[in-house]
Amino acid sequence: MNARLQSIIDDARKAWTAERAGGRAKITVTLDTSSIARGAEQTIAAIKEVAAKKSLDIDIGITGSWGLCWAEPTLTVRTAAGTRTVLYANVTADRVEELLEKTVVEGGDLPSLAVGVVEGNATAAIPLLSEHPFMQGQVRRLMANLGTTDPENIDHYLAHGGYEGLGRAFEMGAEAIVKEVLDSGLGGRAGGGFPAGRKWDFLRTATAEPRYLVCNADEGDPGAWVNRVLMEGDPQLIVEGMLIAALAANARWGYIYLRYEYPLAVRRMQLAVDQARQKGLLGENILGTGKDFDLIVFKGAGAYVCGEETGLINSIDGYRGMPRIKPPFPAQAGLWNKPTNVNNVESYANAPLIMRQGSAWWSSVSDAKEKGTKMFTFSGAVKQACCVELPFGPKVRDVLMQYAGGPASDRPMKGFQPGGPLSGVVSADRLDLTLTLDPYRELGLFLGGGGIVFFDESACTVDLCRYFLSFAEDESCGRCTTCRGGTQRAVEVLRRIQSGGGHDGDFERLEGLVRWLVYSNCFHGQFAMTTVKTALKQFRSEWIEHIEEKRCRARVCPGLVAYQVRAQGDPKLAEAKEICPTGAIIEANGKYEIEDAPCIRCGACREVAPSAIELRDLVMAPVAAR
Amino acid sequence: MGAEPTVQELRNLVAEFEPGRGHLLPALHRVQETYGYISREAIEVVAGQLDTTPALVYGCVTFYADFRTHRPPQTEIAWCSGPACRLAGGERIREALEHTLELPLGGHSEDDRYGLHLGQCVGTCHESPQVWVNGEVRGRLTAADAIRLAREVKAAE
Ligand SMILES: Cc1cc2nc3c(=O)[nH]c(=O)nc-3n(C[C@H](O)[C@H](O)[C@H](O)COP(=O)(O)O)c2cc1C
Numbered sequence: 001m002n003a004r005l006q007s008i009i010d011d012a013r014k015a016w017t018a019e020r021a022g023g024r025a026k027i028t029v030t031l032d033t034s035s036i037a038r039g040a041e042q043t044i045a046a047i048k049e050v051a052a053k054k055s056l057d058i059d060i061g062i063t064g065s066w067g068l069c070w071a072e073p074t075l076t077v078r079t080a081a082g083t084r085t086v087l088y089a090n091v092t093a094d095r096v097e098e099l100l101e102k103t104v105v106e107g108g109d110l111p112s113l114a115v116g117v118v119e120g121n122a123t124a125a126i127p128l129l130s131e132h133p134f135m136q137g138q139v140r141r142l143m144a145n146l147g148t149t150d151p152e153n154i155d156h157y158l159a160h161g162g163y164e165g166l167g168r169a170f171e172m173g174a175e176a177i178v179k180e181v182l183d184s185g186l187g188g189r190a191g192g193g194f195p196a197g198r199k200w201d202f203l204r205t206a207t208a209e210p211r212y213l214v215c216n217a218d219e220g221d222p223g224a225w226v227n228r229v230l231m232e233g234d235p236q237l238i239v240e241g242m243l244i245a246a247l248a249a250n251a252r253w254g255y256i257y258l259r260y261e262y263p264l265a266v267r268r269m270q271l272a273v274d275q276a277r278q279k280g281l282l283g284e285n286i287l288g289t290g291k292d293f294d295l296i297v298f299k300g301a302g303a304y305v306c307g308e309e310t311g312l313i314n315s316i317d318g319y320r321g322m323p324r325i326k327p328p329f330p331a332q333a334g335l336w337n338k339p340t341n342v343n344n345v346e347s348y349a350n351a352p353l354i355m356r357q358g359s360a361w362w363s364s365v366s367d368a369k370e371k372g373t374k375m376f377t378f379s380g381a382v383k384q385a386c387c388v389e390l391p392f393g394p395k396v397r398d399v400l401m402q403y404a405g406g407p408a409s410d411r412p413m414k415g416f417q418p419g420g421p422l423s424g425v426v427s428a429d430r431l432d433l434t435l436t437l438d439p440y441r442e443l444g445l446f447l448g449g450g451g452i453v454f455f456d457e458s459a460c461t462v463d464l465c466r467y468f469l470s471f472a473e474d475e476s477c478g479r480c481t482t483c484r485g486g487t488q489r490a491v492e493v494l495r496r497i498q499s500g501g502g503h504d505g506d507f508e509r510l511e512g513l514v515r516w517l518v519y520s521n522c523f524h525g526q527f528a529m530t531t532v533k534t535a536l537k538q539f540r541s542e543w544i545e546h547i548e549e550k551r552c553r554a555r556v557c558p559g560l561v562a563y564q565v566r567a568q569g570d571p572k573l574a575e576a577k578e579i580c581p582t583g584a585i586i587e588a589n590g591k592y593e594i595e596d597a598p599c600i601r602c603g604a605c606r607e608v609a610p611s612a613i614e615l616r617d618l619v620m621a622p623v624a625a626r
Numbered sequence: 627m628g629a630e631p632t633v634q635e636l637r638n639l640v641a642e643f644e645p646g647r648g649h650l651l652p653a654l655h656r657v658q659e660t661y662g663y664i665s666r667e668a669i670e671v672v673a674g675q676l677d678t679t680p681a682l683v684y685g686c687v688t689f690y691a692d693f694r695t696h697r698p699p700q701t702e703i704a705w706c707s708g709p710a711c712r713l714a715g716g717e718r719i720r721e722a723l724e725h726t727l728e729l730p731l732g733g734h735s736e737d738d739r740y741g742l743h744l745g746q747c748v749g750t751c752h753e754s755p756q757v758w759v760n761g762e763v764r765g766r767l768t769a770a771d772a773i774r775l776a777r778e779v780k781a782a783e
């Protein structure tokens with residue numbers, strides 16, 4: 001190991017051990033976008049306040065996500081002796097005093113908020129965290145430090161195996177690094193699965209200089225936040241991963257293209273880069289080895305197609321982020337027409353693990369063809385919106401039940417979206433599909449970057465398709481007529497169907513668009529119709545009902561449903577009239593009525609007067625049997 | 627965010643940026659972070675600094691959803707357009723907000739007191755359906771909550 005690196009690591013380890021032996025209890029609060037949305041900052045303020053009031057001598061730290069996004073704020077309490085650590089969830093500010101009283105003051109636990117014991121022995125009331133159902137089956141490698149280290153402190157990373165992989169990479173040299181990554185079988189984590197080692201080798205063998213690395217941190221798929229969890233939780237893992245790739249590909253500069261919607265991730269990535277530079281891990285003559293490499297955190301500005309690698313390159317170059325026409329590929333002519341390699345955040349983040357522990361260890365985590373672990377987020381009609389790290393291979397049904405806590409209500413599941421607005425929809429009778437790439441490809445869909453969204457029978461697939469097509473239309477860069485005009489046309493047809501104007505030929509019209517959009521330049525247009533294509537196949541009867549019977553079984557489509565007063569005399573009706581934003585509810589002599597024309601179907605009246613107002617089909621289904 | 631900047635102030639603000647080095651987005655972010663939006667003058671200054679045309683800069687400003695050509699309202703309600711929020715009734719909330727505020731998405735009141743913005747999912751889907759009021763999450767909203775919120779924002783001085 002490089003002597004300078006070894007001494008940096010040794011110092012960080014000593015500091016970590018000294019802090020633990022300091023004889024003070026420590027509260028470590030998860031501080032990320034999800035926990036902040038649920039009050040983590042107020043929790044930290046309350047901890048400080050209670051500690052001051054009770055003169056408690058404690059340390060307060062921050063850390064990344066345990067994945068329990070739905071149960072934030074989470075925090076751990078470590079005893080003063082440093083031998084016992086317990087994870088708590090739902091610790092809102094108002095619960096802080098009781099928690100500190102029971103733990104720090106009395107030296108016990110607070111079982112009502114406890115999730116599990118991280119370090120130390122289980123009790124009758126609190127199991128070991130590793131035996132908690134949410135942790136069973138997870139293999140937290142990328143997320144290993146989340147919950148433990150402070151993402152804003154490089155020393156914490158260094159004290160937990162950080163930069164050891166870089167040390168090995170320096171000893172190996174470019175060709176051996178590429179071989180190790182190829183042997184591991186690491187595939188691109190954005191969804192394509194293309195071998196990362198091959199991409200790095202394209203760059204290594206390119207002739208022009210300088211070469212660039214780009215980390216795609218645009219995470220534009222709504223419903224996916226795996227990259228955010230990693231950047232907010234362990235940003236040094238990404239810095240180290242890009243450094244290893246830079247050694248493999250002989251790159252001089254790296255860009256981290258990060259969406260502006262993630263300001264905390266931007267701040268933490270920037271801090272991580274600055275701290276790495278201060279330690280001599282970035283810049284010129286890194287650790288005295290003669291290698292030069294530096295990173296630039298580049299903030300996006302809100303455009304989905306900038307997640308497409310050549311759109312991204314144009315965006316950094318200073319143009320509209322319109323995807324280019326390939327070839328040339330980025331490895332030949334990318335940033336400023338120089339050789340460039342684009343990988344997803346999670347792809348780079350695996351490199352330190354492969355270097356540190358070897359490709360054989362890394363790929364042996366499961367029998368699946370896709371090697372290593374993958375981070376997923378689950379959301380939608382589930383009880384527990386969460387983030388997990390799993391080996392490829394479990395069944396969708398099992399992860400839904402085990403990690404996402406099952407369906408949100410007693411309504412049956414209707415289906416799920418396997419990864420982003422271009423990926424398609426899958427009906428619930430296929431919940432036995434595994435989380436691997438092939439089964440989706442075979443069905444004409446794809447498993448994307450890790451954001452899986454479940455929907456139940458309260459969702460309408462025509463409406464879902466209109467949503468995804470509206471998204472695709474909004475985000476089309478406008479270069480190709482097929483994509484720009486095709487998505488527009490699809491939205492028109494879908495809107496018409498939703499407002500009761502579906503007619504003969506609509507299936508053919510939509511199926512035509514499915515065929516034509518594949519002639520677009522980039523994946524955005526090529527895959528924009530995937531949701532419609534897959535929904536038409538799997539949910540056809542629902543579409544027939546919309547078009548022929550003018551009926552939406554989920555009662556979602558605005559033109560096919562109506563709100564109506566069902567029971568007069570309910571005192572809540574006055575409130576309903578009051579809340580209605582359009583004046584659609586009229587009252588005469590104590591009798592209420594909803595006028596259909598001004599009603600925008602916002603449903604507020606039914607929320608305040610649920611037993612007096614009903615939602616019904618606008619046109620009753622024809623009696624004639626189909 | 628204060629008074630309108632002078633051309634000289636704008637020039638100083640972006641003086642460190644250079645042509646041909648990927649500095650267009652950083653320069654535009656700098657302007658917007660300082661003044662809240664990107665004015666016509668700012669577009670010309672940035673174009674001059676980066677040795678390009680105002681047309682190209684303007685083309686970029688309008689391409690990206692984050693860049694504004696109008697000063698931000700005092701109170702901005704951003705509506706989450708993401709899938710979890712939609713499945714939890716987000717579309718009904720949008721309708722409610724648009725009608726109560728009498729604004730389309732992207733619109734603002736004439737006096738710039740309030741505006742309605744299209745927000746993207748940031749993975750706080752556990753709070754769906756949600757909006758952000760000046761960046762702060764208001765989650766698990768009903769349409770009725772959204773109407774009350776919009777009425778409050780509209781009535782506030
Ligand atoms: C419209 C569109 C949006 C995309 N968005 C992202 C994104 O947000 N993040 C990402 O890593 N890749 C995204 N991609 C895929 C990238 O083009 C590219 O394939 C990927 O960054 C390669 O990384 P990997 O090989 O490590 O998976 C997108 C592709 C398209 C067509």
Ligand code: SF4
Nearest residue numbers: 479480483520522525
């Ligand atoms: S397919 Fe759509 S997003 Fe892609 S280049 Fe063509 S118009 Fe642009």
Ligand code: SF4
Nearest residue numbers: 580599600602603605
């Ligand atoms: S659904 Fe909304 S617009 Fe229609 S009557 Fe009820 S409150 Fe009024």
Ligand code: FES
Nearest residue numbers: 708710711747751
């Ligand atoms: S869908 Fe609204 S936050 Fe994710």
